[in-house]
Amino acid sequence: MDFDDIALNHFDGLKKEWVELCSRSARGICGLANKYRNRDGCLLRSMHSGSFNFSLRLHWEDDGDDWLIRFPLPGKSMFPEEKVRGEAILMTYIADNTTIPVPRVIASGTADENPTGLGPFIIMTWIEGRKMSELLRTSDSSDKEETLNPDIDEETLKALYGQMAQVLLKLWKLDFDCIGSLSNNEVTGKPQVTKRPLTLAMNELVRTCGLTDLDPPRTYNSSTDYIVSLLELQSKHLQQQRNSIYDSADCREKYASRHLMKASALNFLPPEDNYGPFKLFCDDLCPGNVLVNDSLQITGIIDWEFCYAAPAQFAGSIPWWLLLERPHRIIYNFGVKAFFEDLLPKAYLFLHVVQYGMSHGTVSRYDILGLIR
Template sequence: GGSNILYIITLSDGFKLVIRLPAPGGDERWDDVAARAMASQVSTLRLIAAKTKIPVPRVYDYDTTKDNVIGAPYMCMSFIPGRVLTEVWDDPELATPLEERRRRVLEALARSLAELAQLGGFNQIGSLQQGDGGEIIEAGPFDTERSYFEYYYERSEGAGRRAKDTIIKRTVLPKFPFPGSSGGFVLSHPDLDAQNVMVEEDGNLTGIIDWDFAHTAPRCVGYCKFPLFIAYDWVPLGVDSSTRELEQYRTHYRWALGAAMGGAGDWKFTKKSHIWEAFMYAAESSFKGVWVSVCRKLI
């Protein structure tokens, strides 16, 4: 991620390791909260590696303190080969035809993320920590979808918002028909965008990276949500994208995910997950006019 410093180390036999240092790890900004976040990421990656076939970095060693030979918190992880999807998604010069490559990416990503169903449901929304006996402990603080979305709004309320945004929020949020998360909450990648997907040039998936701040979440924005890079028309990030084209990719991704899950389980949330993602983005964003933009799409 952009908040980390990465060193790639090649051993004498050609084996590669990645040493990952958090950017604030050497100064006073590194505190107990940051240390717990790193420990949570390690627990999450190890859980995924143990219970699924998702290609994530393997964590060989880590230290959340500065009391080591490096003098900084670090993670020692496996190297994920390939190129970031941002370099491959639009490149017209690669050997594999563009549309074939894109569909291959979507299908491979859907198959991998469907694996998160193996983890089952969790009782709370929050981060994961590993107990002394190696068990996974939920560090919640949310028991309902509504409290989760309300927290993100309250955290950013007043920070540059227009009065119209605040009025819409206070009118819409209490009446919003949350879909419910019977069976608990599920683990979700916090930033499932193209820069965190590693692929070969033909579109085959090699890894999903940057699980910083991964947490359990409502099922409507869980592992069955659309990747952000095919939902830019709903999340107002200033990215120029064709709605018609993105709708086609969402249809294909939903088909691939449904095939991987046998048309069952949380796949039922995928169809409208981009709307929930936009709603969540509006809830936590401090940018002016975001609520207005999202609500106009719902009308």
């Protein structure tokens, strides 16, 4: 389907308005950061624009760590308050329950708690490092259109894949009793899954397709219920997007494909896994959000948006980022055969480093069989 250009133009306008406001808000941003630093003298050291967020590096002449303040971009992040709240809780949870290096959350707040008018925010510690994707991609590709370097040294690739495998293995050890996003319990203050799963697909259906009527916010106690809700959302997409079809033949084809998916999808869910345990799945966990040092060791993972407890099959699938580029783009440009010819050797290599992680005591054999099945 084509994007809904009317919706996109509207959201692009919101982004431009926000960027103009941000360009006039340096003093307010520093004032907000000074409040949490308990001192004056904040300096804006650099700016960083991502797919869904805009960030600024903050510095003080006090020998302490630099910080990063990050705002979800209006027109890009469709659920900014929900996204910021969930991500701040999840980053703290990851830091408390794993050895995965993540920024330390200093503070987070809603739009009402931000006097700059720039919306919800997270302040976190700055982490030094180079994006892993820069080491994997071809020299002529960019952050937005990354392509795996076909001539990359195999030992380097194995080392970087191995670092990513360690992260996924550690995440696999975390179990959840329902599908959804983390929030803090109002009584105990401890994180638990009580919010709907906020996904990248939901964000993009609103942003690029103009949908407004998504599923009611809820968690799911079974994989079957969740998969059914995803399938219904695809039908809703076909019905609601104003330019979802081109002609009657196109309509019949898209309608039929959705019903075929509904008829077959649940056959891929083993009954013994239907009620959990559920695993943490991160839509946007990829080399572009992972920082490494000169020894190819991970120094930090900087982006945890669109992460939620999901069916184990989601977390146990072959990662989409092995070729850096999104699979559907490769298939569109080069075809299915070319995609698999490129993917399969990398998939075998990745499974090899996952098994290596198992043999060195990262997880038990039972866990690894669950991850790669």
